[in-house]
Amino acid sequence: MKLAVLPGDGIGPEIVAQAVKVLEVLNKDGMKIEMEHAPIGGAGYDAARDPLPEATLKLARAADAVLLGAVGGPQYDTLDRPLRPERGLLRIRKELNLFANLRPALLYPELASASTLKPEVVAGLDIMIVRELTGDVYFGQPRGIEMRPGPDGRAERVGFNTMIYSESEIRRVAHVAFGIAMKRGKRLCSVEKANVLECSELWREVVLEVARDYPEVELSSMYVDNAAMQLVRNPKQFDVIVTGNIFGDILSDQASMLSGSIGMLPSASLDENNKGMYEPIHGSAPDIAGKDIANPLATILSVAMMYRYTFADAATADRIENAVKKVIAQGYRTADIYTEGCKKVSCNQMGDAVVAAM
Ligand SMILES: NC(=O)c1ccc[n+]([C@@H]2O[C@H](COP(=O)([O-])OP(=O)(O)OC[C@H]3O[C@@H](n4cnc5c(N)ncnc54)[C@H](O)[C@@H]3O)[C@@H](O)[C@H]2O)c1
Ligand SMILES: CC(C)[C@H](C(=O)O)[C@@H](O)C(=O)O
Numbered sequence: 001m002k003l004a005v006l007p008g009d010g011i012g013p014e015i016v017a018q019a020v021k022v023l024e025v026l027n028k029d030g031m032k033i034e035m036e037h038a039p040i041g042g043a044g045y046d047a048a049r050d051p052l053p054e055a056t057l058k059l060a061r062a063a064d065a066v067l068l069g070a071v072g073g074p075q076y077d078t079l080d081r082p083l084r085p086e087r088g089l090l091r092i093r094k095e096l097n098l099f100a101n102l103r104p105a106l107l108y109p110e111l112a113s114a115s116t117l118k119p120e121v122v123a124g125l126d127i128m129i130v131r132e133l134t135g136d137v138y139f140g141q142p143r144g145i146e147m148r149p150g151p152d153g154r155a156e157r158v159g160f161n162t163m164i165y166s167e168s169e170i171r172r173v174a175h176v177a178f179g180i181a182m183k184r185g186k187r188l189c190s191v192e193k194a195n196v197l198e199c200s201e202l203w204r205e206v207v208l209e210v211a212r213d214y215p216e217v218e219l220s221s222m223y224v225d226n227a228a229m230q231l232v233r234n235p236k237q238f239d240v241i242v243t244g245n246i247f248g249d250i251l252s253d254q255a256s257m258l259s260g261s262i263g264m265l266p267s268a269s270l271d272e273n274n275k276g277m278y279e280p281i282h283g284s285a286p287d288i289a290g291k292d293i294a295n296p297l298a299t300i301l302s303v304a305m306m307y308r309y310t311f312a313d314a315a316t317a318d319r320i321e322n323a324v325k326k327v328i329a330q331g332y333r334t335a336d337i338y339t340e341g342c343k344k345v346s347c348n349q350m351g352d353a354v355v356a357a358m
């Protein structure tokens, strides 16, 4: 297996190094994963004046899977938009056609007290958010900032983006979500804003059409503002959520806090053949970068997802997830999930603890 490893920026290299330790253990046990590192995001810009250097994209295309840390940082925020780290991430998702982004929010029982919500609200939480990843307002044209006449007739700046979905884009991600629901609790909630947006109206219609192929799945629809509220009021009402790119981005960060920390949520971004890119849902966390205090578990759990979805090796995925369960049960905590009485560890120490638990 060939794995493209793209650490990126900020805490990216720190957390990816811990996931690489886990992969090295698997290699020692005979797995044969060939890892090749390449720059992306700000690191890509620094190396090649491109947030997605040609060589990185070539490596990612040739690889069986991609492991990514995170991109972005304040030093890049004033670059022209096409040169910004985030654009490199969006481009690799688009280039590899990774339209289905799986973001599981799962609460490890010992972390109930790390969540900012009451333990009884989050205990037993297990939600899968399926976020469409290559469409929506992220990629819609036209977009830009330009001068237009203002209310007083004088020119003023106007910023605009386009929210757009075709029925084929909605249909393919809906099929992925229904398929996942079939393997879980058979309940799917489609989240949109059909009361206001035509784009969402079409989303709702197409999801209803796809539902005919999955009579066993109980489908509901919810407006995104209500969904944001319900996720905090009673998150356990959800099994699988399917939603568009921007709503999924926001709701998954929100859902991450139900599991104790954004540092706990992994993700898989898949194409139609389950080839994929794996990354934590969080960003490069510039505020804690270089301090060896970031939580690497979301990245390590992303490696488990890689085994489950791209390599179809559930036993290895279980092995990694069980090691994470074990270190949490043993009381190891990075700062973001620390509660009194636990063992506070650094990013590196957490990686070592997972390796020891394998
Ligand atoms: N997929 C990605 O690469 C990705 C995702 C989100 C944001 N970003 C980028 O990251 C930069 C920072 O964005 P932001 O601050 O809005 O979001 P962020 O996710 O980087 O950080 C938000 C907060 O969560 C904390 N945090 C995040 N990951 C953590 C971890 N593993 N362990 C402990 N704490 C963690 C951070 O310290 C910060 O306080 C921006 O440049 C943004 O564009 C990248
Ligand atoms: C950095 C940004 C482009 C990205 C997104 O919005 O998709 C991030 O927030 C994420 O959730 O992966």
Ligand SMILES: [Mg+2]
Pocket (backbone or CB within 6 Å): 249, 250, 253, 281
């Ligand atoms: Mg996000």
